[in-house]
Amino acid sequence: MTETEKKVRKTSFTKALNDALDLGMDRFPEMFLIGEDIGEMGGDFGVTKKLWAKYGGERVRDTPLSEAAIIGTCVGAAMVGMRPVAEIMFADFLGECYDQIVNNAAKVHYMFDGQFTAPLVIRTACGGGFGGGPHHSQSVEGWFMNVPGIVIVAPSNPTDAKGLLLASIESEDPVLFLEHKALYRVRAEVPDGYYTTPLGQAAVAREGSDVTVVATMRMVPMALAAAEQAAADGISVEVVDLRTIRPYDAETMLGSVSRTGRAVVANEAPRIGGLGAELSARIHEECFSDLLGPVVRVDGLDAPIPFSVPLEHVILPDETDISAAIRTAMEKS
Amino acid sequence: MTETEKKVRKTSFTKALNDALDLGMDRFPEMFLIGEDIGEMGGDFGVTKKLWAKYGGERVRDTPLSEAAIIGTCVGAAMVGMRPVAEIMFADFLGECYDQIVNNAAKVHYMFDGQFTAPLVIRTACGGGFGGGPHHSQSVEGWFMNVPGIVIVAPSNPTDAKGLLLASIESEDPVLFLEHKALYRVRAEVPDGYYTTPLGQAAVAREGSDVTVVATMRMVPMALAAAEQAAADGISVEVVDLRTIRPYDAETMLGSVSRTGRAVVANEAPRIGGLGAELSARIHEECFSDLLGPVVRVDGLDAPIPFSVPLEHVILPDETDISAAIRTAMEKS
Amino acid sequence: MDKTTMLGLYRDMWMIRAFEQGLEREFEQGNVPGMLHTGLGQEATQAALADQLLATDCFFPDHRCHGINALAQQRHSGDGERIMAELFGKATGVCSGKGGSLHSADPAVGNFGDNAVEGSYMATVLGVALASKLRGEPNVACAIIGDGTVGRGEFHESLNMAAIWQLPVLYACVNNGYAISMPVGQGHASADIVDLARGYGFPCEQVDGNDIVECHEKIGVAIAHIRAGHGPYFVELKTWRWQGIFAGEFRPDAEVKYWREDHDPILMTVDRLIGLGCTSAELDAIEQEARGVIDEWITFAKESPAPDLAKATANVYVNWEVTGA
Amino acid sequence: MDKTTMLGLYRDMWMIRAFEQGLEREFEQGNVPGMLHTGLGQEATQAALADQLLATDCFFPDHRCHGINALAQQRHSGDGERIMAELFGKATGVCSGKGGSLHSADPAVGNFGDNAVEGSYMATVLGVALASKLRGEPNVACAIIGDGTVGRGEFHESLNMAAIWQLPVLYACVNNGYAISMPVGQGHASADIVDLARGYGFPCEQVDGNDIVECHEKIGVAIAHIRAGHGPYFVELKTWRWQGIFAGEFRPDAEVKYWREDHDPILMTVDRLIGLGCTSAELDAIEQEARGVIDEWITFAKESPAPDLAKATANVYVNWEVTGA
Ligand SMILES: Cc1ncc(C[n+]2csc(CCOP(=O)(O)OP(=O)(O)O)c2C)c(N)n1
Numbered sequence A, B: 001m002t003e004t005e006k007k008v009r010k011t012s013f014t015k016a017l018n019d020a021l022d023l024g025m026d027r028f029p030e031m032f033l034i035g036e037d038i039g040e041m042g043g044d045f046g047v048t049k050k051l052w053a054k055y056g057g058e059r060v061r062d063t064p065l066s067e068a069a070i071i072g073t074c075v076g077a078a079m080v081g082m083r084p085v086a087e088i089m090f091a092d093f094l095g096e097c098y099d100q101i102v103n104n105a106a107k108v109h110y111m112f113d114g115q116f117t118a119p120l121v122i123r124t125a126c127g128g129g130f131g132g133g134p135h136h137s138q139s140v141e142g143w144f145m146n147v148p149g150i151v152i153v154a155p156s157n158p159t160d161a162k163g164l165l166l167a168s169i170e171s172e173d174p175v176l177f178l179e180h181k182a183l184y185r186v187r188a189e190v191p192d193g194y195y196t197t198p199l200g201q202a203a204v205a206r207e208g209s210d211v212t213v214v215a216t217m218r219m220v221p222m223a224l225a226a227a228e229q230a231a232a233d234g235i236s237v238e239v240v241d242l243r244t245i246r247p248y249d250a251e252t253m254l255g256s257v258s259r260t261g262r263a264v265v266a267n268e269a270p271r272i273g274g275l276g277a278e279l280s281a282r283i284h285e286e287c288f289s290d291l292l293g294p295v296v297r298v299d300g301l302d303a304p305i306p307f308s309v310p311l312e313h314v315i316l317p318d319e320t321d322i323s324a325a326i327r328t329a330m331e332k333s
Numbered sequence C, D: 001m002d003k004t005t006m007l008g009l010y011r012d013m014w015m016i017r018a019f020e021q022g023l024e025r026e027f028e029q030g031n032v033p034g035m036l037h038t039g040l041g042q043e044a045t046q047a048a049l050a051d052q053l054l055a056t057d058c059f060f061p062d063h064r065c066h067g068i069n070a071l072a073q074q075r076h077s078g079d080g081e082r083i084m085a086e087l088f089g090k091a092t093g094v095c096s097g098k099g100g101s102l103h104s105a106d107p108a109v110g111n112f113g114d115n116a117v118e119g120s121y122m123a124t125v126l127g128v129a130l131a132s133k134l135r136g137e138p139n140v141a142c143a144i145i146g147d148g149t150v151g152r153g154e155f156h157e158s159l160n161m162a163a164i165w166q167l168p169v170l171y172a173c174v175n176n177g178y179a180i181s182m183p184v185g186q187g188h189a190s191a192d193i194v195d196l197a198r199g200y201g202f203p204c205e206q207v208d209g210n211d212i213v214e215c216h217e218k219i220g221v222a223i224a225h226i227r228a229g230h231g232p233y234f235v236e237l238k239t240w241r242w243q244g245i246f247a248g249e250f251r252p253d254a255e256v257k258y259w260r261e262d263h264d265p266i267l268m269t270v271d272r273l274i275g276l277g278c279t280s281a282e283l284d285a286i287e288q289e290a291r292g293v294i295d296e297w298i299t300f301a302k303e304s305p306a307p308d309l310a311k312a313t314a315n316v317y318v319n320w321e322v323t324g325a
């Protein structure tokens, strides 16, 4: 936190994001919100509630179903110094504006050699677990991991959500801000007022000495629960919450693994070519001699996400999978 | 090869692909070609030359600049049993039809539980090294690595190019077929007539015993050159040409590394979140006890690809980088 | 329209309404997972389409199309209950529960499934139509799209490509006045979607989507045109959706009254049928019969088993097996 | 149009032609890396735009827009040679050689750079225009797009959004008859792009893009309309490109003759200027002067150093450094 201690109050993830947007809109006259049904309706998940009434339709801008135009508008506005924050209703729809993100937002700063910046934020609801089916449940960080120029932020709790969103709004780089749908209702103590949580820095969510679990978003509370369980079995688990996925905080992650000698990386997306691949590779490459055994990946099965809830449970990883991975990490070493 | 030995003749990569398309069009009445300027003009890189004259405009179909509609058309046609082969002029433009590939082509078979298949092929020219700049030079396999349901094929030589393209045309699964621009003019002995090279199978391009280099596309000839160099220094390098990137042939790769105990993975895309991450993670995880040292990744720097040729050389990996990686792999163990 | 046809459509509209009302009830009770969008209020549009599309045609339903899905399933395959079961995520569903409300398909009845990325099938439909054309088959490929979905770039790519290739595509644009909370006239340069479609040079027709007679006739004309090989056709069906989720709160009372009371597609048909000599009792019986069938479907869906867990990793690829973690 | 204005535009057209011809020569000699598309034959469209867009306006040039880039650079910053240097990939280029022909930008002169994914800036332009609108600045945001580029879905998304928000966007559609090898009438439902634009309800104008007087006047009207806050404007500029790469082979002789001989924008202007009393010698001098300037620019570009290799990893992120492998 960049400012002095604040009063805290129990706040939901959704409300924490809403507060961040409100504080940002208040502080930055160049900021505006844009997306489908974010105005009077307050957004599909309620994250922009009341902001339309407070800031008006010019700055809280409802759009048609034109995802490419939404992101293009953000890039253009950002190129001339505005601070647009877009909402793409479901992360699954980022395919509609993939070009705008990858070839435009992520590259204008570089290809014109610094003459433009693209200080925009794309907020989007991701993740499964609620019977949303194949087009409303995906974890999309893997789609963007190989794209230099983009920042990917992925909070796991309300406190970080607020601080990271404000840091994203302040960021001169384009940010893809992932909001896991299963976290929206989670409540925690969130400081009042304006504060930022720095981008590119992981947090040690729990200290431990036997094995490091590196996790993101909904995998973090699951990892913490698994850690609690493991503690009962005498295994001390350190949980690293990555918070920013790209560029990620290798130092904290590698430092932890060097100490524990064992690592689990947990992520909701399919295994092959996902975030877990990058983290596992990096840990192995840089902690090779410290590792007591191979890194264990926890992730979704290599399949789309089915509608039927019991089938969805087969595909998505959970606390049990993390517990099993912790055991494997202990056994293999 | 699935058929008996053929007469071979020196053929360019481009011509090998052209032959494959011709043979496919001849054999499969359900096959058609679709894309920008693929008709009378024969495609931006000449891969569809003469096919318009031979098969006519109904089956060799020029389109407007509508990448999403091109791929959508392919998916729809494939769902009713056609075998469309699309050309997306530059891989960089796949962002325009990302949704169609990821949410449609890759998922129709799964989400409707097998009632449809999507036997389509998307051919596209990828890769850098010719001053194409940030929007005509990208390696895009990383964009699709985390997408279950899609097959990614990436030939490194004319012989494979032909056989893999015919196998892709035969495939009931949707195939993203990557053609590295720097390979188009490469010539090799290519068998006459129809043959397929199986998808999902890597090839050992050179046998060796000290270190395994796993490479794709243009990195394969570079790896072979580096291997030749290394041989002069007494290092025996095995080169595995992955050929299919998703699903990839773990068995061949892991088998090789188990024997050599050392691995280099070489890929032209930026390092973070790229193909190399998946391969490095997998090798470490599965060959942990056989590895004499950490896997070394060779890839592009984490940046877009600049226009200026000397700058582009800074970003893209080459033979020298592979040689250096081989040395590192030998030293670190 | 003759009385028999109208009675058939009346019955079909009741099937849709009963389906959606039953579903809504089950959803509220927590028996239907995921999200729910219903076609309540839009029954005429769906009944008119379902009545005229053949099993050999193709339609891409949108998120409010349970009704047309069920009618097609019932008519061409005799097992409408499998659409209901799909929405419950059951093994007996048309996609074994893997698709759900937003992805129910059965090619045997011409149902090519929704794509929950709204509008993406405006591109897909081109391929189905092109295949028909290349094969010389007289099939119609129909994309059912909402007014909001017209915002997507694929709208332009699709209409343009259908035009230049003269593809057998029927665009059935269900203009119910809103995209979630966005009024059609605010989200588009024109509240009349045909205005955006006319530039492509093929016939565009605006229809009262709650008037079953007009719907049926105009869709019939469009289908005949397409089937005869004369290329694409755009029909805008002006209607209104009951479902209040999100958008409900923003709609003026007078508008609600007009559409729900004065211009309800079923009530309008009742008036017509009475005029053709039907009795209230006769019409009530049709409603009750529809409700009875739907109740049976719901029972079937509820009592059906969940899918075998092995289904979770089935059919990712044709040529490769996906195995557990 | 008065003689002074016309002479200025005549000079500008020669600057463009000399630039492109010089570039073409250097490209053939292997001095210019990458790909090359030229604006030869389309000089009037670019000169007319360059003359009326201010440094505080914004334009997104396409791949044939070296000319307008150079004119804007020259007029507003006095260093047109930096556009040439960019095409040679040199340190002195407007983007230090990182952008090249397809990505030359300098916001100080209103040049927001090409996006080599054709048409993607039809979306970007909305944001620049929206910013002007929100800030109450009377700036015009212009997207220069080819006829082929109209195929992209963003065409629809952009025109629709510009319309509903009444954004200050000038769509300058350079219809040169082909997209690589695709004739405009085969790639689109209409060979007249305005037909596809009219549905959005803002003014659309079709212009002889080789007639500098008509171009200048009609673009002037459009810009005045936009600057006055009356929302978007679409201008279709009918022209023809000389460049034969790929497409050349497919164009009928009569068409080539018409555009290159009978309807060349420079020759047409010569006739007009002679009519206004200019002498051949006077006009020749203008041509020679332009050629001289361009030769200097080429020399400058060739003699400029390659970019510092450290540039390769500069400006990936604002907040993070990217380091070597
Ligand atoms: C590409 C895309 N953007 C946004 C959504 C979220 N969404 C689902 S339905 C809907 C409104 C669609 O409006 P319309 O097409 O008019 O259909 P209606 O619900 O009114 O029948 C939206 C925005 C989506 N599914 N896909």
Ligand SMILES: Cc1ncc(C[n+]2csc(CCOP(=O)(O)OP(=O)(O)O)c2C)c(N)n1
Pocket (backbone or CB within 6 Å): B036, B065, B067, B089, B093, B096, D037, D063, D064, D116, D117, D118, D119, D145, D146, D147, D148, D149, D150, D176, D178, D179, D180, D241
């Ligand atoms: C999205 C996309 N698709 C394809 C291309 C390849 N391409 C470059 S220029 C061009 C033709 C563009 O035609 P038009 O807009 O008419 O411009 P012209 O070259 O005729 O001036 C194409 C297809 C591209 N750059 N971007």
Ligand SMILES: [Mg+2]
Pocket (backbone or CB within 6 Å): C146, C147, C148, C174, C175, C176, C177, C178, C179, C180
């Ligand atoms: Mg609607």
Ligand SMILES: [Mg+2]
Pocket (backbone or CB within 6 Å): D146, D147, D148, D174, D175, D176, D177, D178, D179, D180
């Ligand atoms: Mg053109």
